[in-house]
Amino acid sequence: MNAVLSAGDRVQLTDTKGRHHTITLADGAFFHSHKGSISHDDLIGASEGIVTTSSGGMPYLVLRPILEDYVLSMGRGAAIIYPKDAFAIVGHAGIGPGDFVVEAGAGSGALTCFLLTAVGPQGRVASFEVREDFAEIARSNVVRWFGQEPPVWQLTVGDLAGAEGPAGSADAVVLDMLAPWDCVDAAARLLRPGGRLIAYVATTTQLSRLAESLRADSRWTEPRATESLVRTWHLEGLAVRPDHRMIGHTAFLLVCRRMADGFSPPQRRRRPAPGAYGPDYVGPRPPGVAEVPADVEGSAGEDQSGDH
Numbered sequence: 001m002n003a004v005l006s007a008g009d010r011v012q013l014t015d016t017k018g019r020h021h022t023i024t025l026a027d028g029a030f031f032h033s034h035k036g037s038i039s040h041d042d043l044i045g046a047s048e049g050i051v052t053t054s055s056g057g058m059p060y061l062v063l064r065p066i067l068e069d070y071v072l073s074m075g076r077g078a079a080i081i082y083p084k085d086a087f088a089i090v091g092h093a094g095i096g097p098g099d100f101v102v103e104a105g106a107g108s109g110a111l112t113c114f115l116l117t118a119v120g121p122q123g124r125v126a127s128f129e130v131r132e133d134f135a136e137i138a139r140s141n142v143v144r145w146f147g148q149e150p151p152v153w154q155l156t157v158g159d160l161a162g163a164e165g166p167a168g169s170a171d172a173v174v175l176d177m178l179a180p181w182d183c184v185d186a187a188a189r190l191l192r193p194g195g196r197l198i199a200y201v202a203t204t205t206q207l208s209r210l211a212e213s214l215r216a217d218s219r220w221t222e223p224r225a226t227e228s229l230v231r232t233w234h235l236e237g238l239a240v241r242p243d244h245r246m247i248g249h250t251a252f253l254l255v256c257r258r259m260a261d262g263f264s265p266p267q268r269r270r271r272p273a274p275g276a277y278g279p280d281y282v283g284p285r286p287p288g289v290a291e292v293p294a295d296v297e298g299s300a301g302e303d304q305s306g307d308h
């Protein structure tokens with residue numbers, strides 16, 4: 001991309017307090033703040049990376065926003081996936097140029113923008129969103145970022161669980177919703193063998209229920225859960241330390257891969273952790289882990305197969 005700014009470009013002005021203001025350059029327009037104004041005409045034809053001063057004497061750093069900046073400032077309906085998690089989703093799900101990715105729900109379209117960027121013009125993203133109002137917000141955010149509706153993007157207002165589409169065609173399915181276990185069957189149908197399922201879930205109860213649903217379903221490799229904590233740092237001379245504040249928790253990511261039809265993952269050869277599937281456990285059970293009567297002490301929930 002050319003460093004020279006043109007009319008129609010989105011530009012982020014950052015003041016000396018680190019506050020961002022995003023404007024779209026237009027001939028003859030002005031940016032106004034309590035520190036005076038800046039003429040867009042002074043920026044059109046200038047380079048990114050300059051400092052411009054408002055009529056009131058405030059210096060502003062001039063840069064085009066990157067996608068991370070954009071998603072944090074764009075309008076929202078549903079809560080967005082934070083950039084740190086979007087980066088991890090793309091990486092853990094191995095999403096790259098040319099991939100076909102299915103996601104639900106589209107929500108505000110934040111993850112959609114990252115997915116479309118990762119798959120590129122040779123790839124494809126199919127997004128599902130049950131709520132029409134959220135789908136419209138997602139559409140407008142995607143169109144604003146890409147300047148048009150990307151030809152490789154298809155947004156469907158509807159439930160992924162009932163999605164039709166060529167079976168075994170998706171390289172990755174990304175779920176960001178309250179009840180992702182309701183979409184396991186649809187994901188299994190859409191994914192090709194070796195395709196990746198990745199879910200973004202906010203709570204440990206969701207994480208457990210989804211992991212056990214996948215194990216019980218037997219069409220998936222062993223699920224792996226991660227969480228990313230990003231700490232920003234104060235960097236000043238000898239005062240180099242973590243910042244006092246951080247976004248402590250957003251969500252967990254769970255990743256697994258679609259087995260080929262007719263194959264199940266090898267059964268784990270280790271005992272479940274004590275109490276993991278004990279009398280209080282009411283969720284789906286992995287193959288080989290039998291229900292244990294409440295009065296059986298000590299062995300509650302242990303692998304009954306003798307396979308260890």
Ligand SMILES: C[S@@+](CC[C@H](N)C(=O)[O-])C[C@H]1O[C@@H](n2cnc3c(N)ncnc32)[C@H](O)[C@@H]1O
Pocket residue numbers: 078079080081104105106107108109110111112128129130131134158159160161176177178179182183
């Ligand atoms: C947290 S939001 C998604 C945010 C989005 N990933 C983003 O980054 O902007 C969850 C969305 O999933 C939608 N949803 C829930 N279940 C769904 C399903 N089965 N199929 C499609 N969308 C669903 C909800 O309406 C909601 O908008």
